[in-house]
Amino acid sequence: MHAIEIKNLNKTYDNGFVALKDISFSIAEGDFFALLGPNGAGKSTTLGILCGLVRKTSGQVRVMGRDLDQDPQAVRRLLGVVPQEFNFNQFEKVDDIIYNQAGYYGLSRRQVRPQLETLLKALDLWDKRDSQARQLSGGMKRRLMIARALIHQPKLIILDEPTAGVDIEIRRSMWQFMRELNQQGTSIILTTHYLEEAENLCPNLAIIQKGEIIANTSTKALLSQMEQTTFVLDSFATLDHLPMLPEVQLQALSATSFSLQLPKGADLAQVMASLQQHGIRVQSIRPQSNRLEELFMQLVQQPKAQQPKAQQSKAKAVTGQSTGSRPTSEV
Amino acid sequence: MIQHPYWVMFATIVSKEITRFTRIWPQTLLPPAITMLLYFIIFGNLIGSRIGTMGGLDYMSFIVPGLIMMSVITNSYGNVSSSFFSNKFQRSIEEMLVAPVPNWVILAGFVGGGMLRGLIVAGIVTLVSLFFTSLQVHSLAVMLLVVLLTAMVFSLAGLINGVFARKFDDISIIPTFVLTPLTYLGGVFFSITLLPSIWQSLAMANPILYMVNAFRYGVHGVSDIPVLWALALLSLLAGVFWFWALRLLSIGKGLKQ
Numbered sequence: 059m060h061a062i063e064i065k066n067l068n069k070t071y072d073n074g075f076v077a078l079k080d081i082s083f084s085i086a087e088g089d090f091f092a093l094l095g096p097n098g099a100g101k102s103t104t105l106g107i108l109c110g111l112v113r114k115t116s117g118q119v120r121v122m123g124r125d126l127d128q129d130p131q132a133v134r135r136l137l138g139v140v141p142q143e144f145n146f147n148q149f150e151k152v153d154d155i156i157y158n159q160a161g162y163y164g165l166s167r168r169q170v171r172p173q174l175e176t177l178l179k180a181l182d183l184w185d186k187r188d189s190q191a192r193q194l195s196g197g198m199k200r201r202l203m204i205a206r207a208l209i210h211q212p213k214l215i216i217l218d219e220p221t222a223g224v225d226i227e228i229r230r231s232m233w234q235f236m237r238e239l240n241q242q243g244t245s246i247i248l249t250t251h252y253l254e255e256a257e258n259l260c261p262n263l264a265i266i267q268k269g270e271i272i273a274n275t276s277t278k279a280l281l282s283q284m285e286q287t288t289f290v291l292d293s294f295a296t297l298d299h300l301p302m303l304p305e306v307q308l309q310a311l312s313a314t315s316f317s318l319q320l321p322k323g324a325d326l327a328q329v330m331a332s333l334q335q336h337g338i339r340v341q342s343i344r345p346q347s348n349r350l351e352e353l354f355m356q357l358v359q360q361p362k363a364q365q366p367k368a369q370q371s372k373a374k375a376v377t378g379q380s381t382g383s384r385p386t387s388e389v
Numbered sequence: 390m391i392q393h394p395y396w397v398m399f400a401t402i403v404s405k406e407i408t409r410f411t412r413i414w415p416q417t418l419l420p421p422a423i424t425m426l427l428y429f430i431i432f433g434n435l436i437g438s439r440i441g442t443m444g445g446l447d448y449m450s451f452i453v454p455g456l457i458m459m460s461v462i463t464n465s466y467g468n469v470s471s472s473f474f475s476n477k478f479q480r481s482i483e484e485m486l487v488a489p490v491p492n493w494v495i496l497a498g499f500v501g502g503g504m505l506r507g508l509i510v511a512g513i514v515t516l517v518s519l520f521f522t523s524l525q526v527h528s529l530a531v532m533l534l535v536v537l538l539t540a541m542v543f544s545l546a547g548l549i550n551g552v553f554a555r556k557f558d559d560i561s562i563i564p565t566f567v568l569t570p571l572t573y574l575g576g577v578f579f580s581i582t583l584l585p586s587i588w589q590s591l592a593m594a595n596p597i598l599y600m601v602n603a604f605r606y607g608v609h610g611v612s613d614i615p616v617l618w619a620l621a622l623l624s625l626l627a628g629v630f631w632f633w634a635l636r637l638l639s640i641g642k643g644l645k646q
């Protein structure tokens with residue numbers, strides 16, 4: 059069974075803006091699925107339609123086999139929703155917000171008390187349970203929304219940028235939390251601008267741009283499309299000139315660092331060996347950017363006709379401009 | 390014991406409403422007590438003693454039922470319109486919309502909260518009035534029926550206002566320009582028998598006149614209008630507003646894009 063099945067979904071907002079153009083994709087039950095795309099691509103619109111906050115213009119949506127139009131209440135019971143923007147009453151207390159949400163699912167305080175304690179402890183909010191929501195930091199508010207979405211133990215959770223504005227340490231603990239949740243059988247659909255997050259967590263993904271799906275495949279398959287990977291290397295000594303090597307392209311970045319473009323299939327160890335032969339002693343090496351990020355840039359920056367195969371020339375233009383590694387940079 | 394899910398949903402919304410209006414009691418429960426205290430002192434005691442009787446009652450006794458109704462109307466309406474609007478404004482209404490709460494339960498929950506606020510304020514105002522006059526109970530059934538239906542009608546109306554409101558100002562327009570004039574002209578302070586006949590027939594078009602008089606009947610047994618008409622009118626308004634509000638929620642007016 060599919061956790062989500064979307065067919066020919068269209069959305070035109072009241073002001074005439076066409077946000078989704080006939081998109082179709084599906085997510086297998088138990089999957090951890092990333093929905094990626096630049097700002098304004100239509101990710102939140104898609105998720106809004108799934109959870110009933112945005113009315114679709116046309117198309118079909120099924121959640122765990124239930125049709126959204128025919129059985130909206132069953133669909134809602136299956137879903138847990140973490141929206142992109144804070145949408146709780148800032149003056150309510152943390153535990154009241156969660157208890158009330160349980161109440162909207164028909165669950166009494168007594169029924170969910172143990173689950174509430176587990177969630178607040180796992181999300182490091184237990185000490186804050188008596189605080190008003192407005193007294194929480196931004197990262198805590200996000201975690202509050204996650205706890206709120208999970209109180210009724212949904213089969214599928216919708217996470218719209220759950221880690222935006224969360225510090226690195228907590229982001230990593232949230233990844234662990236989401237991974238465990240997924241391993242326990244919860245299907246997850248995630249949007250994020252941290253592509254490292256998607257690469258680490260999600261075996262499958264779709265990329266949406268200007269309301270259209272431009273890629274929908276496994277993360278592995280998408281990454282294998284990569285024609286090249288760019289690395290940044292630092293040498294011990296100042297570099298006078300860079301050698302010409304077969305297969306790879308080198309480009310100076312500073313007196314002691316340079317970039318290396320490694321085409322698909324080339325042997326990095328051999329390249330390193332020949333650098334050594336040319337007298338370059340490499341102190342460190344790192345990918346110039348996260349791999350998925352590099353590919354993402356290649357995909358969203360090319361005209362539609364050339365998709366989905368990454369275009370070599372464009373990719374060079376893009377990756378050549380930025381320098382330095384930004385493992386968790388935002389796109 | 391497992392409660393019915395709909396009951397839990399309803400109770401959650403109502404108790405959230407109670408938490409809200411008791412948390413901000415200086416804005417919700419205190420002002421009507423003070424306003425009504427002033428009305429009782431000035432109109433009832435100071436001016437009322439010179440007026441003598443009105444509709445066969447001493448003036449203080451005459452105005453108390455009307456002032457209680459006035460509090461029920463403003464507080465029920467104000468509670469639901471501002472609570473619903475701020476839920477919409479803060480987007481916390483989405484908490485209910487993503488959950489399997491049927492629209493009629495959402496409606497019943499907000500209306501239940503508004504009615505409770507109206508009734509609690511009515512209780513406070515009644516207690517304050519007891520310092521100035523003694524109240525009797527002519528017909529408890531009529532009193533309760535009128536108060537409950539009035540609270541319900543204006544809670545529903547407040548929700549409809551909250552649905553249409555786009556900014557905070559929009560929830561004060563109706564109270565200021567419609568409810569307040571109608572209440573003042575609705576026989577709270579005078580018997581319409583004092584009016585010239587043309588104004589009398591005009592006053593009969595004011596629904597609040599019926600509520601005030603029916604409640605006064607419940608307390609004192611006197612009314613300018615037939616009480617059954619009032620009950621019929623209230624039931625009709627409650628029915629119409631209920632289905633209108635439900636329709637607005639189900640099309641997601643102002644809630645869904």
Ligand SMILES: Nc1ncnc2c1ncn2[C@@H]1O[C@H](COP(=O)(O)OP(=O)(O)OP(=O)(O)O)[C@@H](O)[C@H]1O
Binds near residue numbers: 098100142646
């Ligand atoms: N209520 C609305 N009325 C009109 N247009 C809207 C509305 N909501 C969103 N849009 C437009 O629809 C497009 C898609 O918006 P959406 O919020 O789905 O993007 P997104 O992919 O979630 O972007 P982001 O990464 O910035 O969150 C945008 O161009 C946006 O301006």
Ligand SMILES: [Mg+2]
Binds near residue numbers: 103142
């Ligand atoms: Mg978004």
